[in-house]
Amino acid sequence: MLLRTQKLGIDFGGLKAVDAVDLVIGAGAVTAIIGPNGAGKSTLFNLLNGFHKPTSGRIFFEGDDITGLPSHRIARRGISRTFQTTRLFPTASALENVLIGYRMHTRTNLWDAILRTPRARREEAECRDRAMRVLEFVGIPELAPLPVGSLPQEAQKRVAIALALVSQPKLLLLDEPAAGVNANETAALAELIRYIVSSGTTVCLVEHKMRMVMALADTIIVLNHGQKIAEGPPDQICSDPAVIEAYLGGRRDA
């Protein structure tokens, strides 16, 4: 068990976006979080990586209580994430976008930077090296020198994943990694996720594409109106009446 939450909840001015959720993310597995629109999936991610401070409940990572830590400290503990919409620096190259992800493992300070000390140069080279290796890992080493803005959608997704991976996280949170890419590319991204897990990083993802989720996830957690309504392996979730009700009901509303 890598991460565990206990009665985790947050409310925005009376609206309970996430309500007393208990969940467990097992090490080395793929956990998927699904649910209809507005179920609180992204808010849950924001709680896990510290963007939002929970109004109730606790979060434990590797047994330590990380509730209320600022997100950069949570990132340093080994939780990394991507965003629904890829937020990259369009005019910088893929390599330059990715290398900053290793920044938290470096110690270059202002004086190192201004005086270009050996440490500054060594760490810069190290960052570049790590970034290049991760770009190779996600399968796009040849795109390293190109500006990210000129890359196709799927390649940008890979750059974003590379950026999240370069810090060598223990847990990778992927927020709709396959949004906006076609079926072929979705399959390729699913392969990449499997490859990431096989190399030792635990993955938790929020995703709408059910076929991808079913094929990929070891455990699925279903949220509705901020509450966890089901949890289990894919085949069990498929036949869960509460889940079917939530999805059909949700669709009717929309």
Add this chain to the structure above:
Amino acid sequence: MTLFFQQLVNGIALGSIYGLVALGLTLVYGVLKIPNFAHGALYMVGAYITFVAAVVYGMGYIGAIAVAVIVLAGIGVALERVVFNPLRHAPRLHSMIAALGVLLFLEAGAQLAWGAEFRRLPSPFSGTVVLFGLPVATQRLLVIVAAVAVMIGLSLFLKRTTTGAAIEAMAQDRAGALLVGIDTRKIAMLTFAISAALAAFAAALVAPLNLISPTMGEAVNLKAFVIIILGGMGSIPGAVVGGYLLALVEVLGGTYISSSFSQLIAFAVLVVVLAFRPTGLFTRGV
């Protein structure tokens, strides 16, 4: 005690002006997310147009106000089209800097057109009335009554008409407004028109109490920013309440602390408030 009540009236009159100017500023901010640093310059131009219409063309005071309001609405639209619309997808920083450019242009332009000397706008309401035993300048009363009427009118317009509702919708969510079929282009222009017209109206009301000069808008502009920050940027009741609050703090602070520092009070309040509430007084933190 008389001093207190007299100062209260003065504060309310000043607050009415602050409120009107801040309203225009907060409207543009709320709808278009532009901190319009040129707003004070629009106020200044409004005063000059009133002056020209009243003194040069010999229109009545009321007629001159109407002319100024209409002309400034036009200038507001032009500003939106020429400057801010092309920048709507650019980083926020760019609109802010462009607004600074507009501010300097308008000030220099006013000096070219009307000279640097102080101008005085005569008002037919130059007398004094006695109110509960206090002598109050009629013009000051006019300021209060007219400003309150316009504030009420504006809020009715925003709440009760479909156009007003469209403005509010766009303030909430521009993309969403576009989806439900609101002509965001038209609303953006309208917002600027209303904002500039409000500035002109405020300037025309206050001009007979003070002097008109190319730099008259600078102090008011800074104060208006303080007000909308305090009131919550984009909040309409916030601008009105903030306007009165700041004016009262200034006038009473000037009375009971030191008049020298009264012009700095606004900024000191701003700095202190934001230090404790980084998103303003009346906004709910997210």
Add this chain to the structure above:
Amino acid sequence: MRVPTTRILWLAALLAALAFPFLTDNLYFLSIVITAFITAIAVYGLNVLVGETGQLSLAHAGFFGIGAYTAGILAVRFDLSFWLALPTAVAVTAFLGFLVGMVALRTRGDYFAIFTLGVGVVITGILDLWEGVTGGTDGLIGVPPPTRIGPLTFESLEAQYYLYLFCLALTILAVRNLSRSLVGRTLLAIRNDEHLAEAIGINVGRTKRLSFTISTSLAGFAGALYAPFLGYLGPSVSGLVMMFNMLLYLMIGGAASLAGPLVGTLLLMAATQGLLAFEEYQLLILGPLLVLSIIFAPTGIAGLVNRIGQRLSDRKTKPGPSAAPSSPSPKNRARPSHAPPHAEAGN
């Protein structure tokens, strides 16, 4: 092959700057260029915060004023040597910048801009009203020129010119090293997306405070050089006009570029001095110029030059068969043998 070109350009600029006093005996030109050098240092400071970190501070001129007044007051009232007053002024400005930054950076975006606007007004107000120390509206009179150090004296304007040129060169070198380093990339990451930066483990709050402090230190450094050069200080050195000018120089020169602040400052200072006949209506031209440049050339002169340079070099490299196409499709490209399994799955 563009890096050497850039270096040659910088070298040429430096040589020209070194030769300048020999080419003219006009002290007025010299003093304008010196003013531009000093202002450019402050603009480089503004660039760190606005250009690279993406935070619009309108208190920059205020910190310029604090640096200038600290150096001026130390020299006038305490007879402190320039070489002690200068570092003290920088330290004082940096410290105040750090304190203000702690509070100011709790706000974000537009709030930050307006908050710093308020800070700027308060600083000017204090310089104006604290008569006993600052000299009030009349200002501080009789700040002596830089005192001698070793064999070097700075009585003549030419000598001062080289001193200020040296300071500017030092600033550019430091800023260049900074922006190319991991620290500089960290700033850029924040400008690009604060949330993303936070999510990859960057302490955004601390880094922004660092950026703010660097920026104010440079403003203080420039201010502390300005005081002995001019010999006189008034509260307006920290005022809104100064603030606007710095912003104008930065945006027209090109934010987030190395040459931008210098090019913008030199060019616009020369232009404003050239608009002699239109003295009173300069702003009638500069205002719209700023608006137009924001709309049509948001990256400033440096951005334009870069774009042209890129296009030229693109044209040169395009015919080559080995050049990378501008929008490659990853699927068609050969993958290294150790590629992850999805490469096959994708086809």
Add this chain to the structure above:
Amino acid sequence: MISSHRLLALGLIVVTVGACSDEASEGTDADGTEVVNIGFSGPLSGGAAFYGQNVVNGLTMAIDELNQAGDIEVNEQAVRFELVTLDDRYLPNESATNVRRLLQQSRTPVIFVPHVGGILAVQPMSVRPPEFLLSAYSSDPRILEAANPLTLMIPPRYDGYFEPFVGATMEAYGNRLGVLPTNTSYGRAWAEGVTEEWRRQGGEVLGDHSVDYNTTTDFAGPVTQTLADAPDVILVGGPSQPTALIVHALRQQGYEGGFIVMDQAKFEEMEQIIPRTELEGSVGVYPLEAYTSVGTVGFVERFHEKFGRERLPTSEVALNYFGMHIVAQAMELAGTVADPQAIRGQLTEAARQLSEDRKPYEYDTVTKEGHLTGDVVTAFIQNGEYTAIPIPRRSGRGAPVE
């Protein structure tokens, strides 16, 4: 990076070499007549632009007269004057830059600066080569305290006004003084001087309510405060127009006492905004148009011919006009247009010799300290008429003559 370090080293070497270089330059000539540039650095934009324009008008008028008459000859050569104006937006640091520019670009032997900040900022520059004569238009006594040998201070110093102003108003209205001047250091210095004198003459000084006349949106607040103490006389002053408004607001709230009006505000300009009845009981600078001497009448007439009837010939126009004529006369007497020391040396004689029609005021002396003085007259408005109050002459640097 190695190259950068080398370059910096090279730069340092050049610093030492460059520091030794020298410059030399000489005056310019035109065909037949010699052209002499007269410098001006003052506010031509921003809040004080109108004031600056008035000063420029005074100088232009004098220069046009001199050029038209063509009667200034220096060393038997005809001289033509040209005015070079630079805007400093009332900012002393800009004045310093402008002065450098005037000296280098236009080689001006004389520079007019009409505000005390700018004057104090550039005074030290006047004695460094290239030297120049600083024509200072501000009534602040600190200009003389600097003991600068190349300054000509044109207007009467304001501290001479305190005693007669206080005496007249206290006698006429009573001994409670309200304080409501503008909040500049100039205004504060005035307030300090007047309140000190007021106490010395046995009066009571009420609360200080000075406000910034330029940035205050509505004066009602401080006006109400001042009146709450029931003053008999109120000290006001700043630019004429806002001063008039303050007087108006005070009258509107029922005030019936007198005013001490700082010399920055001019009655004739105030009367364009408010009726004279509201100024009843005010002491201040005597309006130029009320003078009846030949020089003044002629000046006023020529001014209106040149600039139209709506514009007012205020004292800043007249005194700078006057100053320019004295400087030109001194150049003729000194036999040089380029040596500020020599010109300065002839100022006293020039002021004495200047023909009556070029003297809008009865000032006839330039003191050792470089101050233009003479019989200064101020005005007390009583029963709607200007009554003259003479100011005693000063002898030298000390206190007013007793």
